[in-house]
Amino acid sequence: MHKIKTIIRKEWAEVFKNRMVLFTIIFMPLLLTALPLIILYATRDAGVGDMSAEMPAQIAQLCNDELSMGECFQVYMVSQFMIMFMMIPLFIPVNIAAYSVVGEKTTRSLEPLLATPITTAELLAGKNLASSIPAVVASWIGFAVFAVGAFLISGSPRLTAALLDPMWLLAILLVGPLLALLSVNFSIMVSSRVNDPRVAEQLSAVVILPLLALFFGQISGLVILNSKLILGIAAGLILLDGILIYLAIRLFERETILTRWK
Amino acid sequence: MIHTENLTKRFKTTLAVENLNLDIREGEVFGFLGPNGAGKTTTVRMLTCLIAPSSGSAVINGYPVGKQDTQIRRSVGILTETPGMYDNLSAEFNLEIYANLYEVKDPKGQVEKYLRMLGLWDRRMDEAGTFSKGMKQKLAIARALLHEPRILFLDEPTSALDPEAALLVREFIAELRKEGRTIFLCTHNLDEADRLCDRVGVFKTQLLALDTPARLRSQLFGRKVVFHLRRSDEALSVQVRSLSYVKDARIVDNKLLVTLDDPDEHNPEIIRMLVGAGAEIQFVGELRHSLEDVYMQLVASPK
Numbered sequence: 001m002h003k004i005k006t007i008i009r010k011e012w013a014e015v016f017k018n019r020m021v022l023f024t025i026i027f028m029p030l031l032l033t034a035l036p037l038i039i040l041y042a043t044r045d046a047g048v049g050d051m052s053a054e055m056p057a058q059i060a061q062l063c064n065d066e067l068s069m070g071e072c073f074q075v076y077m078v079s080q081f082m083i084m085f086m087m088i089p090l091f092i093p094v095n096i097a098a099y100s101v102v103g104e105k106t107t108r109s110l111e112p113l114l115a116t117p118i119t120t121a122e123l124l125a126g127k128n129l130a131s132s133i134p135a136v137v138a139s140w141i142g143f144a145v146f147a148v149g150a151f152l153i154s155g156s157p158r159l160t161a162a163l164l165d166p167m168w169l170l171a172i173l174l175v176g177p178l179l180a181l182l183s184v185n186f187s188i189m190v191s192s193r194v195n196d197p198r199v200a201e202q203l204s205a206v207v208i209l210p211l212l213a214l215f216f217g218q219i220s221g222l223v224i225l226n227s228k229l230i231l232g233i234a235a236g237l238i239l240l241d242g243i244l245i246y247l248a249i250r251l252f253e254r255e256t257i258l259t260r261w262k
Numbered sequence: 263m264i265h266t267e268n269l270t271k272r273f274k275t276t277l278a279v280e281n282l283n284l285d286i287r288e289g290e291v292f293g294f295l296g297p298n299g300a301g302k303t304t305t306v307r308m309l310t311c312l313i314a315p316s317s318g319s320a321v322i323n324g325y326p327v328g329k330q331d332t333q334i335r336r337s338v339g340i341l342t343e344t345p346g347m348y349d350n351l352s353a354e355f356n357l358e359i360y361a362n363l364y365e366v367k368d369p370k371g372q373v374e375k376y377l378r379m380l381g382l383w384d385r386r387m388d389e390a391g392t393f394s395k396g397m398k399q400k401l402a403i404a405r406a407l408l409h410e411p412r413i414l415f416l417d418e419p420t421s422a423l424d425p426e427a428a429l430l431v432r433e434f435i436a437e438l439r440k441e442g443r444t445i446f447l448c449t450h451n452l453d454e455a456d457r458l459c460d461r462v463g464v465f466k467t468q469l470l471a472l473d474t475p476a477r478l479r480s481q482l483f484g485r486k487v488v489f490h491l492r493r494s495d496e497a498l499s500v501q502v503r504s505l506s507y508v509k510d511a512r513i514v515d516n517k518l519l520v521t522l523d524d525p526d527e528h529n530p531e532i533i534r535m536l537v538g539a540g541a542e543i544q545f546v547g548e549l550r551h552s553l554e555d556v557y558m559q560l561v562a563s564p565k
Contacts, residue, residue: 002362002365003362003363003365006359006362006363009359010348010351010359013348013350013351013355014348014350014351017350018350107346107347107348107349108342108344108345108346109346109347109348110346111312111342111346112340112342112346112360112402112405112406113346113363114312115310115311115312115335115338115340115342116335116360116363116364117332117335117336117363117364117365118363119332254312254313255312255313255314258307258312258313259273259313
């Protein structure tokens with residue numbers, strides 16, 4: 001554990017000196033937190049008219065029982081963008097982890113590092129946590145800021161409670177960290193096999209595509225997010241993360257990395 | 263301390279190291295000489311468990327390579343060909359990282375000890391990226407020593423350094439030698455090897471020769487004695503050549519060059535003969551071949 005902590009300290013000391021990475025870690029959560037709050041603010045006096053007919057059934061159901069039509073419409077609109085919170089734990093680690101192995105290759109610091117008694121599992125665990133912790137913390141802080149902001153803007157405890165639906169809490173608290181792990185391990189796998197940090201970053205960014213598909217599926221009404229689906233996604237991610245961690249360790253061949261790098 | 267038997271490394275179709283047999287004793291400074299691409303770095307990587315041998319075996323500090331790699335990594339220090347420091351981090355933090363990875367008991371104390379020893383203490387808070395090549399190399403040497411390894415692998419420690427920095431590094435290696443550490447020194451700086459090493463191995467994919475620098479010179483070139491004469495006389499060389507233990511005798515300018523195995527034993531007799539023949543000897547000396555001559559002889563025509 002001591003060696004893992006050392007790797008995390010080292011990674012953070014390096015990463016947080018990189019202005020681009022720092023900008024991404026700060027700017028992206030800010031943007032993705034501001035977006036639903038702006039929508040909430042913009043729709044606070046919106047008349048719903050016939051739009052209630054276009055709402056998914058479970059939100060329409062919510063309207064009848066607890067919320068006014070106007071609040072119900074706000075929940076519907078904001079919910080479309082809540083999934084973007086999932087983008088934070090996916091995107092931030094790509095920026096950090098893509099440099100983790102390639103960066104060590106370019107500075108030639110990997111050989112002395114691998115000559116120490118650290119195991120591959122310890123090294124990758126350190127790099128994994130160093131990349132995923134800032135992403136998860138940023139997404140949780142972003143969500144907390146959103147919750148407070150939503151209450152302040154709407155002034156309605158019922159609306160805030162509807163926005164902080166257990167489904168979204170499940171998504172942020174469980175699916176977020178799992179997505180971060182997915183992103184990190186995919187980036188480390190890519191980073192171990194390529195020699196250019198930019199290529200690593202671009203290839204690693206592919207991991208965002210399934211989430212974008214889910215976002216557009218939700219907006220178009222093809223996918224209806226509910227607790228069952230979120231739990232299903234979480235189960236799928238646990239399996240996928242397990243496979244990716246195994247593959248990342250297997251693909252991290254010390255000899256190949258050292259001897260093929262010129 | 264370091265023992266290898268038929269150690270071999272093959273990369274697909276390229277044979278990098280072939281049947282290397284070494285036996286390096288505790289406290290010895292061993293020079294591993296060879297041209298670029300000879301397989302020196304590959305050998306060091308195998309002996310420090312960074313890459314696996316294709317065949318053969320090696321035992322480092324009593325631990326077999328491939329079986330007790332973690333113990334080997336704990337007991338050896340390595341200075342890689344390039345320093346590979348974290349340029350954005352301070353010199354002190356760079357060393358602290360490695361002190362922790364090597365599980366050093368008093369990391370801060372050890373870091374301070376080596377930063378002071380190598381004259382970097384005053385620059386400890388500066389980023390490693392701001393250091394000169396020589397300072398980075400010293401920092402990398404400090405990194406290799408933090409866990410007090412008894413065996414040290416130094417891969418081209420003075421390459422790309424200016425003469426002053428190279429001298430400082432060489433002096434430090436000499437200090438380490440006094441501490442009784444075993445040093446495996448890869449170099450193609452033959453003067454450096456001549457000055458620092460107890461024994462040298464000349465290597466180009468396979469070991470071409472292995473002995474002390476003095477014995478290698480003697481084996482390859484014999485020992486040459488030069489007699490400086492007031493006047494040259496070809497007849498003197500003919501007379502000296504007739505002695506059974508003399509391998510060769512030639513006159514070059516006013517000098518008589520005599521090749522023989524044991525000058526300490528036979529010089530007095532040769533001097534008596536020359537004086538008896540009327541030669542006026544101004545002074546006598548031994549003509550030393552450099553390790554470079556040995557190296558060129560072996561590497562240029564290994565067979």
